[in-house]
Amino acid sequence: MNVIQEIPVIDFSLFETDPQKCSQLVFDAARNVGFFYLRNFGIPVEKVKEIFGMSKSFFELSKEEKTKYAIDVKGNLGYSAMRQEVADPGKHSKGDCKESFHIAKLNKTNAPQPLPDMFTSNKNDVGQFIAACHTLVGKILICLGTGLEIPESKGGKMWFHDRHPYEGPSNDVLRLLHYPALDHANDTDDIRIGRHSDYGSLTLLFQNEVGGLEVEKGPGGEWLSAPVMPDCVTVNLGDCLEYWTKGLLRSTKHRVVFKPETQTKPRYSMAYFCQGGPALLEPVPSRWIPADADVKTELPKDNKEILTASDHLYHKLTTTYIY
Ligand SMILES: O=C(O)CCC(=O)C(=O)O
Numbered sequence: 001m002n003v004i005q006e007i008p009v010i011d012f013s014l015f016e017t018d019p020q021k022c023s024q025l026v027f028d029a030a031r032n033v034g035f036f037y038l039r040n041f042g043i044p045v046e047k048v049k050e051i052f053g054m055s056k057s058f059f060e061l062s063k064e065e066k067t068k069y070a071i072d073v074k075g076n077l078g079y080s081a082m083r084q085e086v087a088d089p090g091k092h093s094k095g096d097c098k099e100s101f102h103i104a105k106l107n108k109t110n111a112p113q114p115l116p117d118m119f120t121s122n123k124n125d126v127g128q129f130i131a132a133c134h135t136l137v138g139k140i141l142i143c144l145g146t147g148l149e150i151p152e153s154k155g156g157k158m159w160f161h162d163r164h165p166y167e168g169p170s171n172d173v174l175r176l177l178h179y180p181a182l183d184h185a186n187d188t189d190d191i192r193i194g195r196h197s198d199y200g201s202l203t204l205l206f207q208n209e210v211g212g213l214e215v216e217k218g219p220g221g222e223w224l225s226a227p228v229m230p231d232c233v234t235v236n237l238g239d240c241l242e243y244w245t246k247g248l249l250r251s252t253k254h255r256v257v258f259k260p261e262t263q264t265k266p267r268y269s270m271a272y273f274c275q276g277g278p279a280l281l282e283p284v285p286s287r288w289i290p291a292d293a294d295v296k297t298e299l300p301k302d303n304k305e306i307l308t309a310s311d312h313l314y315h316k317l318t319t320t321y322i323y
């Protein structure tokens with residue numbers, strides 16, 4: 001596994017103008033880094049700002065009010081309080097210095113969870129934003145299917161895309177994140193979110209002004225900063241893509257740390273998690289992945305209970321949340 005030196009920036013307007021080149025760039029980034037930035041990704045910046053505005057109003061509510069929407073493990077929807085999630089239990093057992101709110105896809109007439117005012121009065125905008133995130137993720141999945149040269153008879157470039165239908169039991173969530181300021185962060189105990197890989201297929205991460213995200217460079221455990229890039233969305237691969245490709249594509253570990261220049265500022269970010277739901281975690285039919293490849297992942301290979309993307313998600317959720 002090569003050591004990561006930099007996070008590529010890809011102009012995603014190439015998806016329309018030169019899809020082959022676009023797929024090559026996305027595929028290379030997915031194999032070599034597991035993280036990349038996209039420019040011109042098709043979601044207007046004002047739309048992203050609007051959702052950040054709603055997020056800020058939600059986190060300004062009293063703790064009591066927010067707790068009315070408390071997350072439950074089965075649904076993976078709702079509010080999770082400061083230190084309730086422990087992304088890296090081995091190193092930061094006190095939990096992450098963050099709070100979050102998970103929203104499932106919704107539309108004008110239907111929301112599958114109780115939601116406070118700032119979201120119900122803007123159902124259309126939130127629903128459209130989630131749908132736009134899903135469309136973008138679908139295009140990235142087509143790039144990966146193209147890069148892997150999956151035979152047409154086995155599903156071709158649509159192999160991943162078709163395992164992530166928008167309509168259907170996907171477990172996708174939009175996660176709003178708030179990392180409050182902390183005046184005296186202690187390096188060893190306090191972390192905004194501990195070292196982890198994401199559990200699903202792809203994550204779109206919208207970062208807003210305050211940085212701190214870091215990406216693990218390789219087995220040596222060194223960290224590379226993934227700064228806020230204006231007008232870009234950060235994309236990273238989750239465990240399921242690593243599993244489907246027997247470790248060819250990277251589900252890179254990352255974390256968000258306190259830095260002297262950012263710890264006194266609150267950080268807001270949003271992650272759209274695209275998850276495979278009932279899709280089986282079987283190897284993808286591609287000449288890039290030899291049948292006898294070693295599975296270089298931390299997924300429990302011998303755990304016969306983890307057969308689908310959704311099984312893996314719930315296994316991780318039950319080990320990283322305090323309910
Ligand atoms: O806030 C961030 O930049 C990272 C969030 C993250 O890694 C996650 O929610 O899985």
Ligand SMILES: [Fe+2]
Nearest residue numbers: 196197198254
């Ligand atoms: Fe993450």
